[in-house]
Amino acid sequence: MNSLKSMISLTTTKLQLAFDGAILATGSAFFYEAHGRPFLVTNRHNLTGRDQNTGKPLDTKNGGIPNTLKFSMPKYERRGNNIEFTGQQEWNFELRWQLTNPPWLEHPALGDKADIVALDLLKHWKDSQQPVACVNTLPHSHFLSILPAGSVSVVGYPFGVSVNNHYPIWITGSIASEPNFDADGKPAMYIDCRTNKGASGSPVFSVLNGGTAPVDEVPTTNDMSMHMNFGNFHSAAFYVPVQRFLGIYSGRINANSDIGLLWREKAVGEVCQSGVPGRPVS
Numbered sequence: 241m242n243s244l245k246s247m248i249s250l251t252t253t254k255l256q257l258a259f260d261g262a263i264l265a266t267g268s269a270f271f272y273e274a275h276g277r278p279f280l281v282t283n284r285h286n287l288t289g290r291d292q293n294t295g296k297p298l299d300t301k302n303g304g305i306p307n308t309l310k311f312s313m314p315k316y317e318r319r320g321n322n323i324e325f326t327g328q329q330e331w332n333f334e335l336r337w338q339l340t341n342p343p344w345l346e347h348p349a350l351g352d353k354a355d356i357v358a359l360d361l362l363k364h365w366k367d368s369q370q371p372v373a374c375v376n377t378l379p380h381s382h383f384l385s386i387l388p389a390g391s392v393s394v395v396g397y398p399f400g401v402s403v404n405n406h407y408p409i410w411i412t413g414s415i416a417s418e419p420n421f422d423a424d425g426k427p428a429m430y431i432d433c434r435t436n437k438g439a440s441g442s443p444v445f446s447v448l449n450g451g452t453a454p455v456d457e458v459p460t461t462n463d464m465s466m467h468m469n470f471g472n473f474h475s476a477a478f479y480v481p482v483q484r485f486l487g488i489y490s491g492r493i494n495a496n497s498d499i500g501l502l503w504r505e506k507a508v509g510e511v512c513q514s515g516v517p518g519r520p521v522s
């Protein structure tokens with residue numbers, strides 16, 4: 241019997257994208273709760289197989305476009321705030337679609353211009369009874385302040401690499417732009433982080449493994465030992481590791497840069513809460 245050190249590792253899953261059984265690529269995804277239901281969230285370009293800006297196939301060799309995704313989750317037991325699992329048992333999921341009728345939801349206002357899509361887990365996989373850890377309902381979540389140069393963790397599967405078949409790679413970076421201003425005209429900010437292929441679709445967190453940090457709101461839970469106010473500045477000291485879900489990572493701005501785009505949590509929530517049917521992939 242083994243136990244995880246962070247429940248964040250249960251919120252992610254590695255995607256395999258295929259066309260008629262031929263694997264084209266891997267990507268990252270995570271789970272988000274809306275209306276009391278879990279949604280699988282990833283980047284739109286992962287499922288369309290096309291560059292989000294140019295529309296060109298990401299498979300430059302054969303031009304393959306995915307029509308199938310596969311992912312799995314470990315079977316585990318939840319005991320309070322602790323997660324325990326035994327052996328290598330897992331739940332396996334597969335979904336196939338027609339390119340003219342994609343199954344995902346897109347942003348209600350931005351549509352296919354937003355590199356975010358969501359799939360209702362219980363709609364597409366009705367037999368799934370697995371408890372799902374979602375990024376926005378984790379215990380010990382707090383409004384840690386988002387500040388330039390602040391540390392972030394991109395939690396996903398670069399090059400398709402995982403630990404023990406399921407668990408993600410944690411990549412550390414920092415906020416690289418003023419977070420309250422839109423990056424590239426999108427509800428997003430820039431981060432400076434050395435990522436690689438397969439990390440697109442990863443959730444991004446601010447994580448504090450105990451200690452003191454600036455906060456946007458004063459916590460009201462027992463996680464906090466003290467707080468300090470200096471005008472509009474708030475700081476809190478925490479007994480336990482805490483985190484804040486920031487959004488979804490959609491890749492570097494170009495192949496020669498470590499600067500990447502982080503779509504804000506609000507945009508992710510809007511897709512899951514009131515998303516519209518995805519546009520056909522031509």
